[in-house]
Amino acid sequence: xxxxxxxxxxxxxxxxxxxxxxxxxxxxxxxxxxxxxxxxxxxxxxxxxxxxxxxxxxxxxxxxxxxxxxxxxxxxxxxxxxxxxxxxxxxxxxxxxxxxxxxxxxxxxxxxxxxxxxxxxxxxxxxxxxxxxxxxxxxxxxxxxxxxxxxxxxxxxxxxxxxxxxxxxxxxxxxxxxxxxxxxxxxxxxxxxxxxxxxxxxxxxxxxxxxxxxxxxxxxxxxxxxxxxxxxxxxxxxxxxxxxxxxxxxxxxxxxxxxxxxxxxxxxxxxxxxxxxxxxxxxxxxxxxxxxxxxxxxxxxxxxxx
Amino acid sequence: xxxxxxxxxxxxxxxxxxxxxxxxxxxxxxxxxxxxxxxxxxxxxxxxxxxxxxxxxxxxxxxxxxxxxxxxxxxxxxxxxxxxxxxxxxxxxxxxxxxxxxxxxxxxxxxxxxxxxxxxxxxxxxxxxxxxxxxxxxxxxxxxxxxxxxxxxxxxxxxxxxxxxxxxxxxxxxxxxxxxxxxxxxxxxxxxxxxxxxxxxxxxxxxxxxxxxxxxxxxxxxxxxxxxxxxxxxxxxxxxxxxxxxxxxxxxxxxxxxx
Ligand SMILES: Cc1cc2nc3c(=O)[nH]c(=O)nc-3n(C[C@H](O)[C@H](O)[C@H](O)COP(=O)(O)OP(=O)(O)OC[C@H]3O[C@@H](n4cnc5c(N)ncnc54)[C@H](O)[C@@H]3O)c2cc1C
Ligand SMILES: Cc1cc2nc3c(=O)[nH]c(=O)nc-3n(C[C@H](O)[C@H](O)[C@H](O)COP(=O)(O)O)c2cc1C
Ligand code: FES
Numbered sequence: 001x002x003x004x005x006x007x008x009x010x011x012x013x014x015x016x017x018x019x020x021x022x023x024x025x026x027x028x029x030x031x032x033x034x035x036x037x038x039x040x041x042x043x044x045x046x047x048x049x050x051x052x053x054x055x056x057x058x059x060x061x062x063x064x065x066x067x068x069x070x071x072x073x074x075x076x077x078x079x080x081x082x083x084x085x086x087x088x089x090x091x092x093x094x095x096x097x098x099x100x101x102x103x104x105x106x107x108x109x110x111x112x113x114x115x116x117x118x119x120x121x122x123x124x125x126x127x128x129x130x131x132x133x134x135x136x137x138x139x140x141x142x143x144x145x146x147x148x149x150x151x152x153x154x155x156x157x158x159x160x161x162x163x164x165x166x167x168x169x170x171x172x173x174x175x176x177x178x179x180x181x182x183x184x185x186x187x188x189x190x191x192x193x194x195x196x197x198x199x200x201x202x203x204x205x206x207x208x209x210x211x212x213x214x215x216x217x218x219x220x221x222x223x224x225x226x227x228x229x230x231x232x233x234x235x236x237x238x239x240x241x242x243x244x245x246x247x248x249x250x251x252x253x254x255x256x257x258x259x260x261x262x263x264x265x266x267x268x269x270x271x272x273x274x275x276x277x278x279x280x281x282x283x284x285x286x287x288x289x290x291x292x293x294x295x296x297x298x299x300x301x302x303x304x305x306x
Numbered sequence: 307x308x309x310x311x312x313x314x315x316x317x318x319x320x321x322x323x324x325x326x327x328x329x330x331x332x333x334x335x336x337x338x339x340x341x342x343x344x345x346x347x348x349x350x351x352x353x354x355x356x357x358x359x360x361x362x363x364x365x366x367x368x369x370x371x372x373x374x375x376x377x378x379x380x381x382x383x384x385x386x387x388x389x390x391x392x393x394x395x396x397x398x399x400x401x402x403x404x405x406x407x408x409x410x411x412x413x414x415x416x417x418x419x420x421x422x423x424x425x426x427x428x429x430x431x432x433x434x435x436x437x438x439x440x441x442x443x444x445x446x447x448x449x450x451x452x453x454x455x456x457x458x459x460x461x462x463x464x465x466x467x468x469x470x471x472x473x474x475x476x477x478x479x480x481x482x483x484x485x486x487x488x489x490x491x492x493x494x495x496x497x498x499x500x501x502x503x504x505x506x507x508x509x510x511x512x513x514x515x516x517x518x519x520x521x522x523x524x525x526x527x528x529x530x531x532x533x534x535x536x537x538x539x540x541x542x543x544x545x546x547x548x549x550x551x552x553x554x555x556x557x558x559x560x561x562x563x564x565x
Contacts, residue, residue, distance in 0.1 A: 021530070028528040028552075032314040044531075053547060055565070059524040059532035063358040066524060073531050073547060215360060267525035268353075268360055271314040 001284055002291040005039070005259050007236045008159035008184035010120050012039035012094055012259060015292055016249070016277050019240045019263030020045055020098035020123060020163075021070065025084035026091075032270035035091040037277060042096035042261060043084060045125050048109040050076040051100070055207040060196045065215030065242070066264060067194045069208040072100045072125075077113050085117055096121040096161070104151050115157040122158050124149065124183075127165030127190035139165035139190070142177035149181030159184040161238060164229070166218075167193050171225050172232035179233045187238035187261065188229060189222045215264040216242040223255050230256025230297055244272070246279020256297040315353065315401040316340060321376055322396045327451035329383045330426070331392050332368070335402065338375025345409035346434040347495075347518055347556050350379060351526040353401040354387050362526045363387045364551070366495070366518070367405060368429035369436070369457075380429035380454070406526050407555045410434050410516055416491040417441065420513075421462070422479055422504060424496020428454055430518060434493055435461035443488055447479035447496065480504060489513060498564060505559045515559035521550040528552035536563040 003014040017040040018026075025043045026035050035041065053073025060067050074080070080097075088095050097119050101107035111122060126138035126145055138144045149162050162178040164171055166189040175186055191212025196205045204210075222241025230237045239257025242264070243249055249260045265272035280292070289295060321334040340350070344367050351362035369378040383389050394400060410430075417440035423431045424447045432454060435442055442462030446452065449469045458464045466474030467482050475482045479496070480503035482488075489511065494504045495518035508515035524530035534547035535554065538561045545563055548554065 024529045024531075050541075052543070053531065053534065055536075056532075056534050056547075057522045058534065059361070059522045059530065061359065061361045064360065066361055068524065068530065068532060070531050073534070264360075267530050268362075269314055270525075270527065270529070 001281065001289075002293070003281070005293060007040075007121065007238065007259055008161070010040075010094060010159060013092075014039040014277060014280075015253065015259040016273050016280070017096065017238060017259055017261040018042050018266065018273065019261040020096075020125065022263040022266045025080075026088060029266070029270050033274055035088070035093055038093045038273050039259060040094035040096050040121065041088055041091075042098055042121075042123055043080070043088075044074060045072045045098045045100035046074050046077050046080045046110060047072065047100040047102075048077055048106045048113075050074065050079075057206055058211075060205045060211070062194065062196060062213065063217060065213055065217035067196060067206065067211040067213050068191070069206045069211035071208070074100065077110050081113070081117055085119060089118060094120040096123050098123045098125050098163070099152070100125050104148050107148055107152050108155055111152045112155045115155060119158060121161055122152070122156055123161040123163055123187060124152055125163050125190070127163050127167075139163075139174065140168050142173050145174050146177040146181035149178045149183050153182035161185040161187050163190055164188040164225075165190050166221060166225055166241075172228050175229045175233045175235075179235055183235060185236040185238060186229060186233065187240065189218070189225050189241045192218055192221065214242070216244055218242050219248065223251060226252055226257050227255040227299065231300070243276065246276050246281075246283055249276055249280050250283055250295060253292070253295050254298050256300070258293075258296055315403045317399050317401055320394055320396055320398050320400060323392070323394050325392075326380065326453040330380065330453060331383070332378060332380050333391065333394070335377045335379070335400070336375055337377050337402065340402070340405060341370045341372060341375050341377050344370050344377070344405045344433075346412070346437050347410035347430055348405035348407045349526075349555060350377065350402050350404035351406065352379075352387075352391065353403070354390050355400070356386075356390055359387050359390070362403070362523060363391070364406070364523050364526055366430035367433055369432045378432075380426065382426045403526065406551055408553065410493055410518070410556050412438055414491045414514060416514065418490040419443070420483070420488050420490035420492045421445070422483070422492060422494040422496070422500075423447070424479055424494075424500040425449065427494070427496030427500075427518065430495050431493070432457055438493075441490075443490060445479050445482060445488070447482075447500070448473075478503070480507060483507060492516065492559070494518065501562075502564045505562060505564070508559050516556050517559050517562055518555045519550050519557060519562070520555070523551055526551050536565070537561040538563060
């Protein structure tokens, strides 16, 4: 059975990745997860210097999901390079670094700093709904999205994934813009903007009033967007949004994802990636699928032959 | 079969689940592996059966029964999840994970302790009192109906306060300790305003104090950075956020910056 997939020239031993911000840098998962079995660990967003993040409450539960307003708290790129890269390099997995920034220069600074580091993929987060500047401001405007992609691509030494926001009218417009800007792959979806109100206190629960909705509740939206983007661009697509099981992973790949990322599920069950991989293998065995790449985008083929 | 490992969670048998007072339940779970590891002040993630309720409900360890491998937890019905738990029956199973958090520091050599609980901040004081050696003065505050009083009496002098005066001192625990001028190394768990009062009291009288905090949690084991609280730090701003689930829930009163 073949599980290897290739994303922008980087070969992953299987299509299971972690979604940024839900896996830290892997340390908290070691007791439950064999990091050697993950195709690629995408670490939490890192910026050019330390970010404090938003005040609490930062988390609220919703039906079948959660809303977060972490605000990209991170210790900055120097601490990341010193502590997290050596830790992850002990394992036989690829390292993806998710980059946060408030300005184009800040994104560029992180990518430049990483040019000489031993990491495999960069992921540009232009879709975080939880910071005022940067983040989603770049992700909802095709011109800005292409601009920041191009600027980072110029200094990047690793293949560049651009992470897309679902909080747009037409996600394919942004996907095409970052393709034109030089992206090597796209990942989607980041969280959907949502909110919850405490009806007894008559106020918003999150300190920032709104945050990013994730978890199984968003999966149908993500499947639809992955399908649209996979058919709009000529880039590898990394699908995510509410993946809880191997069947969910299969669904994303059938929609057109070349690899998938597990997010919120990690928080609910730190062994989630292991279970999803095992379930994917079981599905392939039962359906006699030899190569996982064979299921990518199959819905398109099905649509042609009645 | 008492216990089986299902993913990273433990599926454990419910030994009993009964109300102590109105809206407050004690649940006893069979989980010998977890019980062996627990330290006072740590918490356990409880998971709902309802598939729409995904996040953990963190509940402090009240008591461990090592001989039987039983874990005692006390929870108040606050919302949908705890309401769901209150319907669970003995003999059924539920999923849990833990223990998580740092727990109380038991090494302070003072030998004279002031243990303070407010509402559902009182349960973790039971196992703490059991393991802490020395003289213990225990103050527990409740809105109306006190619980756990007899269990706490095994370990020291117990004073009760209630908001409406239905039992013990009428008023808040901080008013009570101030009035009595109680001293000792403080261990406290309860609502934030109470802890803030205790922080001020400890500072005024030069007492060492440990506060156990609460915050909404996404994971409980350090991954999501959702559960933060502000602490004094050597940064440009003079503070930074620490995780309640991993750096806490117990913090030195001197470092906590209440909003
Ligand atoms: C470290 C720690 C220890 C705790 N120990 C106890 C205990 O021993 N006994 C007890 O009765 N309660 C305890 N709590 C509070 C308890 O976790 C909440 O009351 C419970 O999660 C509410 O769940 P719900 O589904 O009934 O409420 P809902 O409001 O329906 O819950 C919705 C979401 O918000 C979260 N939430 C709501 N209120 C709180 C809160 N005060 N703290 C943290 N999360 C909250 C829930 O976990 C859930 O994810 C503790 C909290 C923490 C952080
Ligand atoms: C707590 C939390 C923190 C996140 N942090 C980041 C981040 O730092 N960078 C980023 O690009 N996406 C971040 N995300 C978004 C996830 O990577 C993912 O795109 C989204 O949650 C959808 O997937 P899921 O439903 O499987 O969680 C975060 C999500 C959560 C729940
Ligand atoms: S609850 Fe996730 S880091 Fe504390």
